[in-house]
Amino acid sequence: MLFETPTPALAAAPPPAGPRVLRSLSCVVPCYNEAANLELLLPLLRAQLARLAPQWEIILVDDGSTDATAQRMTEWTRTPGVRALLLSRNFGKEAALCAGLEAAHGDAVVMLDSDMQHPPALLETFVRHWSAGADVVYAVRAHRDDESTFKRVGTEWFYNLINRGERFRMPPGAGDFRLMDRCVVDALMRLPERNRFMKGLYAWVGFESVAVPYVPEERAHGTSHFSKRRLVGLGLAGLTAFSVWPLRTVIAMGTVLALAALGYGAYLTVMYLLHGHDVSGWTTIVVSLMLFAGIQLLSLGVVAEYVGRIYEEVKGRPLYLVKRDLGQGLASGAPSGAPSGAQGVAAAPPPPPG
Ligand code: UDP
Ligand code: MG
Numbered sequence: 001m002l003f004e005t006p007t008p009a010l011a012a013a014p015p016p017a018g019p020r021v022l023r024s025l026s027c028v029v030p031c032y033n034e035a036a037n038l039e040l041l042l043p044l045l046r047a048q049l050a051r052l053a054p055q056w057e058i059i060l061v062d063d064g065s066t067d068a069t070a071q072r073m074t075e076w077t078r079t080p081g082v083r084a085l086l087l088s089r090n091f092g093k094e095a096a097l098c099a100g101l102e103a104a105h106g107d108a109v110v111m112l113d114s115d116m117q118h119p120p121a122l123l124e125t126f127v128r129h130w131s132a133g134a135d136v137v138y139a140v141r142a143h144r145d146d147e148s149t150f151k152r153v154g155t156e157w158f159y160n161l162i163n164r165g166e167r168f169r170m171p172p173g174a175g176d177f178r179l180m181d182r183c184v185v186d187a188l189m190r191l192p193e194r195n196r197f198m199k200g201l202y203a204w205v206g207f208e209s210v211a212v213p214y215v216p217e218e219r220a221h222g223t224s225h226f227s228k229r230r231l232v233g234l235g236l237a238g239l240t241a242f243s244v245w246p247l248r249t250v251i252a253m254g255t256v257l258a259l260a261a262l263g264y265g266a267y268l269t270v271m272y273l274l275h276g277h278d279v280s281g282w283t284t285i286v287v288s289l290m291l292f293a294g295i296q297l298l299s300l301g302v303v304a305e306y307v308g309r310i311y312e313e314v315k316g317r318p319l320y321l322v323k324r325d326l327g328q329g330l331a332s333g334a335p336s337g338a339p340s341g342a343q344g345v346a347a348a349p350p351p352p353p354g
Pocket of ligand 1: 029030031033034062090091092093096112113114115117223224226255332
């Protein structure tokens with residue numbers, strides 16, 4: 001028998017009632033050459049977190065910056081609650097976020113960019129939704145008028161393609177600016193893949209989610225680190241990680257062309273039998289040869305893209321390496337252990353705080 005009557009103790013367990021109370025909040029901030037922005041962000045963020053939770057921590061992740069970011073962070077780790085993870089080189093934003101998430105100990109974790117585009121004031125709304133029962137609260141762009149046509153059109157195409165036929169949906173306009181409950185962070189850390197296309201992973205894990213519209217601020221200092229080339233690379237990583245439709249397109253293309261070639265062959269045979277035409281049409285032969293060679297190479301390229309991703313996965317290298325772990329966040333009195341994802345490796349033991 002598969003079904004068991006619940007024991008009286010289980011049956012009598014009361015459902016959770018009332019708003020959740022936030023005991024501890026972690027904030028993960030990935031930074032790549034953001035020294036000037038950190039000076040603006042950290043005082044605001046610290047004041048905001050202190051208002052929202054009795055216990056809080058800021059986890060700054062230096063993603064191999066070449067300016068004074070690591071220095072600024074080191075100074076800030078003298079402030080209680082501020083911890084800095086210095087990665088051994090630039091691993092990319094997704095890896096930096098994972099490093100921060102893995103180190104976070106709060107009941108809930110927020111992530112925000114260090115360039116002042118994500119207003120810390122919005123954290124209050126995030127926490128309000130979390131208290132009301134949402135496991136994920138994410139900021140979604142109210143509009144994309146501030147973006148270039150390339151980025152706007154590219155994003156629209158990308159989400160149209162990737163959301164086709166999946167059981168879960170990646171909301172366009174949603175990014176990494178979000179709050180996640182501890183259970184969601186633990187779920188994310190359990191995902192073993194190296195290709196951390198975070199927007200896809202957030203959607204894949206599911207959970208009760210609420211969207212909060214917002215208008216991103218202007219970047220305070222510096223320029224975006226995501227060039228057109230890098231954005232296309234990120235799009236490809238997302239597409240191959242969350243969709244097999246390019247492979248299916250190759251199959252469909254092959255089928256259509258094979259059928260067309262078969263039809264044309266039959267036509268030529270009939271023409272020969274009826275009219276006894278000689279073989280002619282060098283142009284047709286050369287053009288079709290080039291067309292088919294091109295399509296074959298293209299198909300090979302699509303398959304190779306997936307094979308390359310498999311190669312990346314099987315190598316099993318850590319996502320990031322931590323060069324130094326400075327300061328102390330919630331870790332001293334943290335109730336829960338670090339998630340078991342084991343994505344990164346600390347290359348050196350943490351020095352004494354301060
Ligand atoms: N970032 C990072 N590693 C990188 C590139 C960016 O940690 O290799 C950080 C960056 O410091 C910022 C956030 O990711 O805090 C978003 O980057 P950016 O502002 O350049 O992206 P955009 O806002 O243009 O999407
Ligand atoms: Mg930015």
